[in-house]
Amino acid sequence: LAKQRGRNCVQVFDASVEASLRQKQELLRRLAQALEQGEFVLHFQPKVDMLERRPVGAEALLRWNHPEEGLRPPADFLPALEGNELEIALGEWVIRTALEQVASWRAAGLDLPVAVNISARHLLKANFVADLKAMLDEHPDITPDRLELEIVESTAITDMNAALEVLTACRALGVQLALDDFGTGYASLAYFRRLPVDLLKIDRSFVRDMLSDADDRAIVLSVVHLAQAFDRRVIAEGVETTDHAQALIEIGCRLGQGYGIARPMPAAHIPGWIAWYSATDDGAAGRG
Ligand code: C2E
Numbered sequence: 463l464a465k466q467r468g469r470n471c472v473q474v475f476d477a478s479v480e481a482s483l484r485q486k487q488e489l490l491r492r493l494a495q496a497l498e499q500g501e502f503v504l505h506f507q508p509k510v511d512m513l514e515r516r517p518v519g520a521e522a523l524l525r526w527n528h529p530e531e532g533l534r535p536p537a538d539f540l541p542a543l544e545g546n547e548l549e550i551a552l553g554e555w556v557i558r559t560a561l562e563q564v565a566s567w568r569a570a571g572l573d574l575p576v577a578v579n580i581s582a583r584h585l586l587k588a589n590f591v592a593d594l595k596a597m598l599d600e601h602p603d604i605t606p607d608r609l610e611l612e613i614v615e616s617t618a619i620t621d622m623n624a625a626l627e628v629l630t631a632c633r634a635l636g637v638q639l640a641l642d643d644f645g646t647g648y649a650s651l652a653y654f655r656r657l658p659v660d661l662l663k664i665d666r667s668f669v670r671d672m673l674s675d676a677d678d679r680a681i682v683l684s685v686v687h688l689a690q691a692f693d694r695r696v697i698a699e700g701v702e703t704t705d706h707a708q709a710l711i712e713i714g715c716r717l718g719q720g721y722g723i724a725r726p727m728p729a730a731h732i733p734g735w736i737a738w739y740s741a742t743d744d745g746a747a748g749r750g
């Protein structure tokens with residue numbers, strides 16, 4: 463009897479695995495179609511100098527503009543792409559589209575560096591650097607330092623030597639490099655000092671509770687000191703309130719990004735937002 467029940471369990475398990483595999487296949491098919499039909503869009507979230515109330519860049523964040531369900535966040539579809547060829551095709555679309563946006567803002571008189579998120583698989587694929595260079599070459603009017611690549615710490619340590627080589631070559635092209643979600647991975651300090659990154663992004667989980675949790679505040683402070691000691695820039699993610707902005711400025715972290723400053727928005731809203739932000743004196747800047 464037990465054996466029979468066991469067999470049934472295996473069958474149930476198989477059936478549900480099969481169902482979820484089918485679902486994933488279907489989602490992948492829809493995502494390929496979405497890329498072909500232009501359903502992906504980039505939204506942009508400003509990065510600012512909170513002390514001077516000055517924009518320093520914008521992060522491109524991927525959205526799927528689903529014809530029936532509306533705008534869907536990356537968490538809804540990026541996991542399904544992991545390990546699939548489409549992940550790279552979409553990653554290349556993101557870089558190309560971000561560069562086009564930099565160029566079009568520039569033509570309109572707005573000089574704004576844009577950051578894109580790069581997946582591990584994309585970064586470590588063959589010819590990543592040559593392909594990136596080709597995309598940059600299509601925009602001779604844009605200097606490469608207007609493009610910033612955000613890499614999560616875990617990507618940088620998956621295959622350390624390969625990552626080091628690629629990142630060093632990207633730096634040589636002149637693009638900026640940022641270590642995203644910093645503090646959540648396990649990069650050793652010895653490895654960190656070899657990483658050619660320009661910017662550390664303090665993970666928003668530490669920023670969120672830094673006002674109430676002494677440990678989180680200590681972590682934020684340590685990352686700021688680490689950045690200063692190694693002559694890297696540092697930015698706080700997830701700045702949700704004026705109090706956060708104020709505390710960060712006091713700690714020595716002037717750069718911030720978060721809902722308390724601006725939510726991610728369509729590209730068309732960026733120039734108006736910047737004009738407003740630069741002209742006003744209140745809000746998240748916490749300028750005393
Ligand atoms: P990330 O790179 O760390 O991006 C920041 C995420 O935090 C964004 O979520 C942003 O909307 C959200 N965020 C910004 N400020 C706040 C805040 O004050 N509070 C809170 N709670 N959240 C805030 P989003 O757009 O859903 O993206 C999630 C993640 O998806 C990104 O995390 C990034 O890892 C990934 N992602 C987004 N776009 C791309 C892309 O084009 N390519 C790849 N490979 N990954 C992407």
Ligand code: MG
Binds near residue numbers: 612642
């Ligand atoms: Mg990012």
Ligand code: MG
Binds near residue numbers: 643
């Ligand atoms: Mg991040």
Ligand code: MG
Binds near residue numbers: 643665699
């Ligand atoms: Mg994050």
